[in-house]
Amino acid sequence: MRLKNIKHNNPVKTPFRRKIQPYIYLSPVMILMSLLLFLPIILVIGYSFYDNVLVTPESNWVGLENYKYVLSDKVFLTSIKNTVVFVVFNVVFHLLIGMTLALMVNVKCFGRKIKAGFRVIYMLPWMFNATVIAILWKLLLNPNGVVNYLLMNFNLVSGPVEWLSERSIVFWVLTFINIWAGYPFYMISILAGLQGISSDLYEAGQIDGASAVQRFFYITLPQLKPILISIAMLDFIWTTQNFSLIWLLTAGGPSHATEMMSTYVYKTAFTSYQYSRASAAAVIILLACVVLAIFYVKNQTKED
Amino acid sequence: MMKKVAAILLSASLVMGLIVGCGANGDTSDSGDKGSDGEVEIEFQQWFDNEMEEGYLQSVCDSFYEETGIKVKLLSNPYADTKAQLQASSVAGTMADVVALDGSWIYDYATQGMLADLNALFEDIGFDTADITSQTSINGTVYAQPLVNFPCLMAVNQDLLEAAGVTELPETWSEFMDACQKVTNPDENVYGFAMNMSTDNATCMEYFAAFAWNSGCSIIGEDGRPFLAGNDMWIQTTEFFKSLFDNGVTIPGMYTMTDADKVQEFVNGRVAFMPDSVAHLTNIQEQAPDMNITYINMPHADDYDGPSYMRANNWACGIAENSEHKEEAAQFIAYLLGADVNADLSVHAGGFPVNATSEPEYTDDSEAFQAICDIYATTEGKAEFYSFPTAEALMRVLDEDLVMYIDGDYASADEMMEHVQQEFDAAYGE
Structure with a gap:
């Protein structure tokens, strides 16, 4: 038997060529990533070590001075405290509301059309952008708005409440609005997770005599855990960076009552022209987000 | 083989595209440029276009082109976006040739080297500024040229005053407080004052x-620095402002009320007095055509009988220091300052010309506009914050501390102003 002599079109690759080829293909993306992602981050980190940049003819190296200034600035410390409380409340309530609504629109006793209708209604806040949400809630919470009108008509308050101007309540009002704006993301993600849980598990649980509460805690929650961790971490990062809604509703005021790290950075950069201090504050936010991102990536890797 | 060649070509083209795209020199496409036919095109970044009749500013630019052969490309953004865009474009070296300026930005942009010396450029092109009534200078150099003046006065809803039995328009703080108290009726959602x-x-x-x-107060000391702490009239003003809140004549929600919110409350007939730019008059008349409106100057201290002053505001513009067509840009500004063009621009903007020889033909014959004209003719404008560095940031500090003082966080206006003074001084690097 004669073996057919197969002619190879490709000459045998050298180990070096084999190694380098994937990087050539990846080079456009790598260059883009470097220019659009890493370069700005590196520049901002660099700026934070100078006295001021961009608007000064000369920049002098000051080491950690900007970090010292920012971390001893009462307004920045207030903004950190506000941001932490804002983020924690948002993540927790997004999770609770999202879970509750997802379970509600996933029950079997309703028809498909009813469930679809409720899903659309509950999804609405996610459809609006920050500007629309801000205008909507400003109109509702105006001292002469619908909310005060209803409260006064039902004799629940004696006079108009200044929801967005009263320093003792404005932070919680803002938190409430952001919770309202963000829960649908959780609801949809959890709903998708619920629909992916095998009904065999519930049937087996039922046969074993598990109650509805036990089935929730021993089947539903463990099955949803990877999704819950992922969306909670993403929400943590997104809420930390939230700027538009806060700026449009209160601009961080009155008197820093709703000052967040994002509004602090904006004001420091664009009205005080202290770009290095703003960079230092931004780097601190970046570090917080990087820590969370590492947890997120680790969690994702574990899932894989 | 073909696939491999295609892949390599694709990769190479992407890399080349990146290099060419990112490495483009600002000289080629950023600010004004010479077209292939040798025509010069300059850019004009502003928010004015959005606040005037659609197409009007473009028609002015077209007329300028017909007269000079210089094209003007309008870059129009809302006011709120313009500042951030100017700052970003300045840093990137892509600033438009002619840029609109708010008074509170000028000091900083000038000291950052973003703006060119206007009078030197006007001299180069032979433009005589003798008829121009106002120019904004920093340390003796003119960096911004106002085009249209907008006095900021107190808008008055006369229907509410009449209903409350107020027959005389207030001139002093006591008269103003009295009028506000008479008008205020929380049960009817009507208040005296909104700001x-x-x-x-x-x-x-x-x-x-x-x-x-x-x-008669000035917040600029003899040394040219802010003079707030220990400034008697400034302290009295702060106390008077707090008394408006203490007497319940201010509309609820003022702490986070925006300019647009304030005008809306006025238009809805919920407030009798509102300090405002007269630029809003047309808008107010359109939204509340039946409202009987007039304007007064801001009330003064009871015992003051000196000259009157009002808050001055304007649409100004400057020329970018990095512009390659500074002379053409100066020609454009000079064109806008011409007697006829400036008069027409003022009419369309609802303001007042800066050229003393302009004779605007206003079509608004309302009592409100006549009142504005009368006050403008007899009152000097002031805008003292604009001579301070980071003026907007300093005004924000004042705003925040004022809220705290009104809420009782400071024991006295003196104590509050001591803190504000420290912040203002810090802006000078002390």
């Missing part, structure tokens, strides 16, 4: 300062 205090645009503090300015 925007949201820190999203802290220049609202100039309305607060106008109470002091019209009482």
Whole structure:
């Protein structure tokens, strides 16, 4: 038997060529990533070590001075405290509301059309952008708005409440609005997770005599855990960076009552022209987000 | 083989595209440029276009082109976006040739080297500024040229005053407080006074300062530095402002009220007095055609009988230091300052010309506009914050501390102003 002599079109690759080829293909993306992602981050980190940049003819190296200034600035410390409380409340309530609504629109006793209708209604806040949400809630919470009108008509308050101007309540009002704006993301993600849980598990649980509460805690929650961790971490990062809604509703005021790290950075950069201090504050936010991102990536890797 | 070649070509083209795209020199496409036919095109970044009749500013640019052969490309953004875009473009070296300027930005942009010396350029092109009534200079150099003046006065809803039995328009603080108290009726949702205090645009503090300015107060000391702490009339103004809140004549929600919110409350007939730019008059008349409106100057201290002052505001513009067509840009500004063009521009903008020889033909014959004209003719404008570095940030500090003082966080206006003074001094690097 004669073996057919197969002619190879490709000459045998050298180990070096084999190694380098994937990087050539990846080079456009790598260059883009470097220019659009890493370069700005590196520049901002660099700026934070100078006295001021961009608007000064000369920049002098000051080491950690900007970090010292920012971390001893009462307004920045207030903004950190506000941001932490804002983020924690948002993540927790997004999770609770999202879970509750997802379970509600996933029950079997309703028809498909009813469930679809409720899903659309509950999804609405996610459809609006920050500007629309801000205008909507400003109109509702105006001292002469619908909310005060209803409260006064039902004799629940004696006079108009200044929801967005009263320093003792404005932070919680803002938190409430952001919770309202963000829960649908959780609801949809959890709903998708619920629909992916095998009904065999519930049937087996039922046969074993598990109650509805036990089935929730021993089947539903463990099955949803990877999704819950992922969306909670993403929400943590997104809420930390939230700027538009806060700026449009209160601009961080009155008197820093709703000052967040994002509004602090904006004001420091664009009205005080202290770009290095703003960079230092931004780097601190970046570090917080990087820590969370590492947890997120680790969690994702574990899932894989 | 073909696939491999295609892949390599694709990769190479992407890399080349990146290099070419990212490495483009600002000289080629950023600010004004010479076209292939040798025509010069300059860019004009502003928010004016959005606030005037659609197409009007373009028609002015077209007329300029017909006269000079210089094309003007309009870059129009809302006011709120313009500042951030100017700052970003300045840093990137892509600033438009002619840029609109708010008074509170000029000091900083000038000291950052973003703006060119206007008078030197006007001299180069042979433009005589003798008829121009106002120019904004920093340390003796003119960096911004106002085009249209907009006095900021107190809008008055006369229907509410009449219903409350107020027959005389208030001139002093006591008369103003009295009128506000008579008008205020929380059961009917009607209040005496509304002023925007949201820190999203802290220049609202100039309305607060106008109470002091019209009482003869100056917040600039003899050394040219801010003079707030220990300034008697300034302290009295602060106490008077707080008394408006203490007497319940201010509309609820003022701390985070924006300019637009304030105008809306006025238009809805919920407030009798509102300090505001007269630029809003047309808008107010359109939204509340039946409202009987007039304007007064900001009330002054009871015992003051000196000259009157009002908050001055304007649409100004400057020329970018990095512009390659500074002379053409100067020609464009000179064109806008011409007697006829400036008059027409003022009519369309609803303001007043800066060229003393302009004769605008206003079509608005309302009592409100006549009142504005009368006050403008007899009152000097003041805008003292604009001579301070980081003026907007400083006004924000004042705004925040004022809220704290009104809420009782400071024991006295003196104590509050001591703190504000420290912040203002810090802006000078002390």
